Amino acid sequence: MNYQKYRPYKKIKKANRRWPDNEITKAPIWCSVDLRDGNQALETPMNLEQKINFFNYLVKLGFKEIEVGFPAASDTEYTFTRTLIDNKMIPKDVTIQVLTQLRSHILERTFASLEGVHKAIVHLYNSVSTIQRDVVFRKSKEEIKALAVDGARQAKKLAKKYGEERFIFEYSPESFPGAEVDYVVEVCNAVLDELKPTSENKVIINLPNTVELCTANVFADLVEYICDHLKYRENVIVSLHSHNDRGTGIAASELGLMAGADRIEGTLFGNGERTGNMDIVNFALNLLTQGVDPQLDFSNMDEMIKVYEESTKMSIHPRHPYAGKLVFTAFSGSHQDAINKGMTHMEKEKLNYWDVPYLPIDPKDVGRNYDAIIRINSQSGKGGVSYILKTHYDLQLPKAMQQDFGPIITQISDQGNKELTPTEIYQAFINEYVDIESPLQLINYVEQVDDDHQSAVRANFIFEGKKVAIAGHGNGVIDAFCKGLSDLVGQKIDIASYNEHALENGSTSKAITYIQIHTEQGTYSYGSGISPSVTRSSLQAIVSATNRVLKKAVVMQ
Known part of the structure; x- marks a missing residue:
């Protein structure tokens, strides 16, 4: 490029310039x-x-x-x-x-x-x-x-x-x-x-x-x-x-x-x-x-x-400052995580001023909503996926589960070479974690408390196409259920983490439970259950997590 054909602008000699110290305080x-x-x-x-x-x-x-x-x-x-x-x-x-x-x-x-x-x-x-x-x-x-x-x-x-x-x-x-x-x-x-x-x-x-x-x-x-x-x-x-x-x-x-x-x-x-x-x-x-x-x-x-x-008859570029369709949208995983944490902090602390990473202006001040702040593709991360699920479906995934689910979404987006909608992300979560019924399907269960305040659980399953029953005793329903289930699948199952919350307000609301199990082989697995009964959602989450372990074992064999 022939830069020598151009001449630099001759600036004026100016001493004591004042403007660099000034501020714009009015329109x-x-x-x-x-x-x-x-x-x-x-x-x-x-x-x-x-x-x-x-x-x-x-x-x-x-x-x-x-x-x-x-x-x-x-x-x-x-x-x-x-x-x-x-x-x-x-x-x-x-x-x-x-x-x-x-x-x-x-x-x-x-x-x-x-x-x-x-x-x-x-x-x-x-x-x-x-x-x-x-x-x-x-x-x-x-x-x-x-x-x-x-x-x-x-x-x-x-x-x-x-x-x-x-x-x-x-x-x-x-x-x-x-x-x-x-x-x-x-x-x-x-x-x-x-x-x-x-x-x-x-x-x-x-x-x-x-x-x-x-x-x-x-x-x-x-x-x-x-x-x-x-x-x-x-x-x-x-x-x-x-x-x-x-x-x-x-x-x-x-x-x-x-x-x-x-x-x-x-x-x-x-x-x-x-x-x-x-x-x-x-x-x-x-x-x-x-x-x-x-x-x-x-x-x-x-x-x-x-x-x-x-x-x-002109069009606005999607990256035009403040106005473009994508200016408030983050695809990058690190940006999404920061925005998610910033929005959560604003809400939790009830701040009366705007301070969110990567968003110099509140989108609502120009008539936009928060739906498009985070969008998911193969460049996205756990924070963005978590934000979508919380914002659209009130799912509050534990941090470790976010880390587990993030790569799954990345793979789906990468293989499809496309951006994923909130519906697709939610469906992927359901398919991956919620109420997994193969090879182990929970039919029903009965719980009792004995005189020593120990819990006894009996449950009926279909396991690999056959009807089976389990019985377990423990310090609570979940502990008793895990002991009975351990005998059925042939390996000890312990609860590594447990979280649950209501999905809707009111007495008819459903509960969602997130459970991480740990097997004696050193495997960790997440599962989730949704039910009007917290106990049912918890037991179903354990079954879902166990099924994910069993499926992975089959694949490895």
């Missing part, structure tokens, strides 16, 4: 540019009905500033702007924004499209980058600055014609990181001198990272430098409009906000030209995870994705 002013930047990047732009629906949805999400288009660019954009105004579709607390170049006829049509609006931002822009000045426009620095100032002057005159109290001005030195930073300040200040911002009528200076050219920290240096050298700073709203060419649009915007910016322009899920615009959903939810109110309602992620995909 910026948000402006959605989905209906302009987002729409112009679509293979098939939205029609009028789609635009209206999308606008209404942006209002529902809580956006107070929405760029609706470039009305002088096409009849479609003009009609959309007029439709919103004429049909009084813009809430009083929402300000629409329109984009315009600095040419007389374009400015005139832009203001005509806004006639009667209660409030609008008129977004003026021209490129100031060296490559655009020298190659595209073939104009000097003074000529480019004059273009910006003349455009601002014309816009101000037109505002008076249509009611200057209705308009807020925004100026963008397009592609500003590609220009000399002192020159960017010079142009912005010249525009501000023309517009004369006041505390009642502030001006927005928007810094568009039109093409990402530098790392996010260098971008923050540029923003801080410009903020420090702008005139009328107290009456200027500094805005950022980041693209994502380097994949750091969000980082640049976050650091730029720390560096002094007040406002952020972006799109839902980052739709935009080339690699896209800054993703407002991602940025806003980043704030949420730091305990900052994002001032936007993204609590129904699935609805937002549906509206977005239907409107844009």
Whole structure:
């Protein structure tokens, strides 16, 4: 790869930078540019009905500033702007924004499209980058600055014609990181001198990272430098409009906000030209995870994705931050184990804050449930399998049994080359451990307690196709049953561990018992039983565990 054909970005020399020590403690002013930047990047732009629906949805999400288009660019954009105004579709607390170049006829049509609006931002822009000045426009620095100032002057005159109290001005030195930073300040200040911002009528200076050219920290240096050298700073709203060419649009915007910016322009899920615009959903939810109110309602992620995909015909990547179908899902065994323990700890300790490994945000805060947090395939482990069984079926497998069952699930998934559903995992558990009736099937049993408080058990079985009976005495029903069963199978059976719990609440609930047996040959085996009777479930669990030992012995022979 010919890396020598590229030149590194020349960062500015900046002493005493302050932004690295700053924190974001409140949400910026948000402006959605989905209906302009987002729409112009679509293979098939939205029609009028789609635009209206999308606008209404942006209002529902809580956006107070929405760029609706470039009305002088096409009849479609003009009609959309007029439709919103004429049909009084813009809430009083929402300000629409329109984009315009600095040419007389374009400015005139832009203001005509806004006639009667209660409030609008008129977004003026021209490129100031060296490559655009020298190659595209073939104009000097003074000529480019004059273009910006003349455009601002014309816009101000037109505002008076249509009611200057209705308009807020925004100026963008397009592609500003590609220009000399002192020159960017010079142009912005010249525009501000023309517009004369006041505390009642502030001006927005928007810094568009039109093409990402530098790392996010260098971008923050540029923003801080410009903020420090702008005139009328107290009456200027500094805005950022980041693209994502380097994949750091969000980082640049976050650091730029720390560096002094007040406002952020972006799109839902980052739709935009080339690699896209800054993703407002991602940025806003980043704030949420730091305990900052994002001032936007993204609590129904699935609805937002549906509206977005239907409107844009774009799709959300399954690994898209916060929004993708798989972002809250763990397949890895170690991740699943950590999540399982974290969720259990949250519930047990009744924590009033979110702290779960591998999950920086509670899925419920974006309208997702916990069903898909852990999904099982051949990469999964005991913790994930245990979580699925507990969450979906209230099975609380002992730790040693989890270790026993995990490799079984891994093998099933590996052989089938597929992800296993909760139903398939549950059925595998039943098949492997519960009420195993071959070669030994428990028919019935009778228990008695003698005068010495010893238990006596008689039980009938079918063993290898024949009816047989056992009798045993012991310190309890289970001990007596194991002694009688040991005589039948020809090897001593002891209980290594015992756990049981109810599966449902109420007097009619069933009990499940998990029993691990130990034979004199040194074999350990788990079995489980389910019954309304705890005793029956326990004895059936012993039979199931014994059957697993007997089957393995046959296989080994």
